[in-house]
Amino acid sequence: xxxxxxxxxxxxxxxxxxxxxxxxxxxxxxxxxxxxxxxxxxxxxxxxxxxxxxxxxxxxxxxxxxxxxxxxxxxxxxxxxxxxxxxxxxxxxxxxxxxxxxxxxxxxxxxxxxxxxxxxxxxxxxxxxxxxxxxxxxxxxxxxxxxxxxxxxxxxxxxxxxxxxxxxxxxxxxxxxxxxxxxxxxxxxxxxxxxxxxxxxxxxxxxxxxxxxxxxxxxxxx
Amino acid sequence: xxxxxxxxxxxxxxxxxxxxxxxxxxxxxxxxxxxxxxxxxxxxxxxxxxxxxxxxxxxxxxxxxxxxxxxxxxxxxxxxxxxxxxxxxxxxxxxxxxxxxxxxxxxxxxxxxxxxxxxxxxxxxxxxxxxxxxxxxxxxxxxxxxxxxxxxxxxxxxxxxxxxxxxxxxxxxxxxxxxxxxxxxxxxxxxxxxxxxxxxxxxxxxxxxxxxxxxxxxxxxxxxxxxxxxxxxxxxxxxxxxxxxxxxxxxxxxxxxxxxxxxxxxxxxxxxxxxxxxxxxxxxxxxxxxxxxxxxxxxxxxxxxxxxxxxxxxxxxxxxxxxxxxxxxxxxxxx
Numbered sequence: 107x108x109x110x111x112x113x114x115x116x117x118x119x120x121x122x123x124x125x126x127x128x129x130x131x132x133x134x135x136x137x138x139x140x141x142x143x144x145x146x147x148x149x150x151x152x153x154x155x156x157x158x159x160x161x162x163x164x165x166x167x168x169x170x171x172x173x174x175x176x177x178x179x180x181x182x183x184x185x186x187x188x189x190x191x192x193x194x195x196x197x198x199x200x201x202x203x204x205x206x207x208x209x210x211x212x213x214x215x216x217x218x219x220x221x222x223x224x225x226x227x228x229x230x231x232x233x234x235x236x237x238x239x240x241x242x243x244x245x246x247x248x249x250x251x252x253x254x255x256x257x258x259x260x261x262x263x264x265x266x267x268x269x270x271x272x273x274x275x276x277x278x279x280x281x282x283x284x285x286x287x288x289x290x291x292x293x294x295x296x297x298x299x300x301x302x303x304x305x306x307x308x309x310x311x312x313x314x315x316x317x318x319x320x321x322x323x324x325x326x327x328x
Numbered sequence: 329x330x331x332x333x334x335x336x337x338x339x340x341x342x343x344x345x346x347x348x349x350x351x352x353x354x355x356x357x358x359x360x361x362x363x364x365x366x367x368x369x370x371x372x373x374x375x376x377x378x379x380x381x382x383x384x385x386x387x388x389x390x391x392x393x394x395x396x397x398x399x400x401x402x403x404x405x406x407x408x409x410x411x412x413x414x415x416x417x418x419x420x421x422x423x424x425x426x427x428x429x430x431x432x433x434x435x436x437x438x439x440x441x442x443x444x445x446x447x448x449x450x451x452x453x454x455x456x457x458x459x460x461x462x463x464x465x466x467x468x469x470x471x472x473x474x475x476x477x478x479x480x481x482x483x484x485x486x487x488x489x490x491x492x493x494x495x496x497x498x499x500x501x502x503x504x505x506x507x508x509x510x511x512x513x514x515x516x517x518x519x520x521x522x523x524x525x526x527x528x529x530x531x532x533x534x535x536x537x538x539x540x541x542x543x544x545x546x547x548x549x550x551x552x553x554x555x556x557x558x559x560x561x562x563x564x565x566x567x568x569x570x571x572x573x574x575x576x577x578x579x580x581x582x583x584x585x586x587x588x589x590x591x592x593x594x595x596x597x598x599x600x601x602x603x604x605x606x607x608x609x610x611x612x613x614x615x616x617x618x619x620x621x622x623x624x625x626x627x628x629x630x631x632x633x634x635x636x637x638x639x640x641x642x643x644x645x646x647x648x649x650x651x652x653x654x655x656x657x658x659x660x661x662x663x
Contacts, residue, residue: 115461121468128472185460188507207464207489209525210471280531281474287527290520292537 107221110151111135112142112168113183114160118206122155129214143171151178153221156200158184158191166198173199179224181216183208211288235270237328240314242270251312262305264291265298269318269328278325302326329392334385345377391415406434449499456496463489483528490561497554498627504634508548515541515587518549519576522556529564533572540577543585545655551631552653556589558624559651563591566613566649584657590650596643604641605629 109131113119116137123133134149136142139160146154146168154172158165169180180199184191185206192203201220204213235242241250247263249256258266268285269277283298293301302318309317319327335342349370356366394413399405409428415421466485470478500507519539523530530537556576563574572592579586596604600611607626614620632639638654 115465117465118461118468121465121472124472125468185457185464192509206460207467210468211524212521280479283531284527287531288524290524290539292523292530292539294531294534294536 107152108132108134108149109153109155109217110146110149111155112139112146112160112165113155113157114139115157125210125214126217131217143168147172147176147178153179153181153217155181155183155217158182158186166194169198169200179220181220211285215288235267237270237273238317240309240312240317242266249308249312251309251314254312256308256312258305258308259301261286261291261293261297261301262308264289265301266305269326273328276321276325276327280325282326329389331385334388335381338381342377345373349373391420406431406438452495452499456492456499459492463492479528483532486525486528490557493554494558494623494627497551497631498623501627501630501634504551504631508551508635510546510548512544513547513549513552514544515552515578515585518553518556522553522560523576525557526560526564530574533564533567534570535564535567535572535574538573538575538577540575541587543578543580545585545587547635547637547655551635552637555628555631555637555653556587558628559589562624562651563589563593563649566593566595566617567591568593581654583654585655587653587655588650590648592648595645595647595649596641597645598643601641601643605639 109126111119111122111126111133113122113135119135119137123135126133134146134151136145138145139162142160142162156165156168160168165182165184169182172178172180177199179201181202181204182200183204183206196203201224202216204216233243233245235244239251242263243250244267247258247260249258249266264286265282268282279295279298283293283295286293286298302320306318309315317328321327352373353366353370356369357363391413395408398411398413399408402408402411409424409431412424412427415424463485466481470482470485516539519541523537523539529535560574560576567574575588575590577588577590579588594613594617597612600609603609604611605625605628606622608622609626610620610622614622629639632653636656638652638656640652640654641649642652643649
């Protein structure tokens with residue numbers, strides 16, 4: 107997925123690009139704003155992040171120009187929090203509107219939501235994730251191994267989902283807990299251990315051994 | 329103005345008349361007039377004086393009643409000078425001119441103060457929008473380079489954001505009507521977003537969170553998120569040392585939906601509860617548990633008033649606090 111960032115503040119532009127690259131998006135971030143609408147379209151993006159306050163023209167004007175030729179999804183970024191502005195953005199054809207200072211996880215979630223909604227290149231999110239023969243069923247919130255299946259609670263599912271997204275990497279406990287809080291699972295360190303034990307129990311029942319490794323003092327690895 | 333005070337006011341004039349009457353009587357008797365004739369002249373004089381007094385009293389009474397009526401009718405009383413009834417008396421005209429001049433200067437002052445206030449508010453709003461760019465960059469940098477240090481920076485950055493937010497909402501709290509969109513709002517989403525915003529504090533301080541908000545309400549999402557954030561921060565600040573817990577839940581009531589934020593924190597003293605929504609009220613907790621500005625709950629109550637949401641508190645010391653927001657049922661429009 108290719109995202110174009112139109113943002114005149116260099117610090118935000120760079121860090122935003124880094125954030126999106128870390129989230130495995132392809133990123134173009136022009137730093138010349140003279141004919142930015144054409145430049146953005148030339149990159150053939152799947153989504154545009156558009157700052158409202160640009161040096162030459164407003165983001166709304168850029169949005170109109172883009173809309174004249176393309177219906178690529180556009181998310182406005184702005185530090186204005188007026189309801190009037192928000193309406194304006196929507197009327198000009200924006201798909202979403204995020205106010206600064208935004209929280210990076212929220213931004214990523216909104217981007218994913220807009221991409222999913224507009225389905226530019228089909229639904230990217232798979233229904234099932236698989237690792238070492240273990241299948242995580244996202245729609246049903248269950249886990250399968252060799253035809254056997256176990257239901258997961260919401261907490262267990264979110265933990266496994268994050269680990270499945272980052273297979274082979276050590277996930278620090280803190281990072282995992284923060285991800286869970288961003289996704290409406292409010293558990294602390296102890297509860298994470300408890301849930302992890304339960305997950306291991308369910309995996310054992312399915313006949314899976316040692317799928318989730320514990321790295322003492324560091325975190326978990328799938 | 330009554331007749332007595334009017335007479336007292338004219339006392340000097342009457343004394344003058346009295347002395348003139350006596351002088352005339354003495355003169356007339358000395359020049360050989362009869363006592364009867366002299367008495368007749370004096371009675372005529374007295375009658376004329378009485379008639380004049382009654383007429384004058386009524387005229388003045390009417391004049392001032394009209395002025396009082398004007399004062400009662402207008403809400404900007406400093407405009408009296410322009411609306412004073414016309415009078416042919418020189419004194420009245422002079423007073424009127426003076427009051428007009430004085431009022432004009434008051435009006436100028438009011439305009440200047442209003443302009444200054446608007447300028448200042450515009451400046452504050454502009455400043456808030458500018459400061460948001462660096463806050464955003466810092467948040468992004470911390471997210472991109474996660475470590476213990478950047479987590480701490482994130483926490484502090486979050487505090488800055490909250491203070492800045494409060495400034496903006498304070499500047500705007502008088503003009504909520506200019507900036508709101510009432511829409512069907514999913515309270516569970518708003519609550520989850522606000523909790524996620526404060527996740528560093530929850531995780532660091534080991535505070536449990538629970539959200540159970542199945543009900544939707546019609547309100548402005550942005551304002552309600554701000555209000556909820558203020559309440560949540562209080563709950564986090566005045567938490568108990570171990571086993572702290574915050575529950576956010578909705579209840580259906582006869583008159584609408586009630587959103588409650590309940591904690592098991594240190595609670596509020598019974599006698600202080602009625603005052604917690606007052607401006608600049610800090611209370612015992614505010615003094616013993618770090619700085620309190622006495623602004624958070626005041627702003628909440630003010631905004632709730634503008635949005636037509638009822639706000640209330642229940643608390644017991646050492647047991648916990650519950651803040652309730654009552655969303656009235658049915659179609660509600662901005663006050």
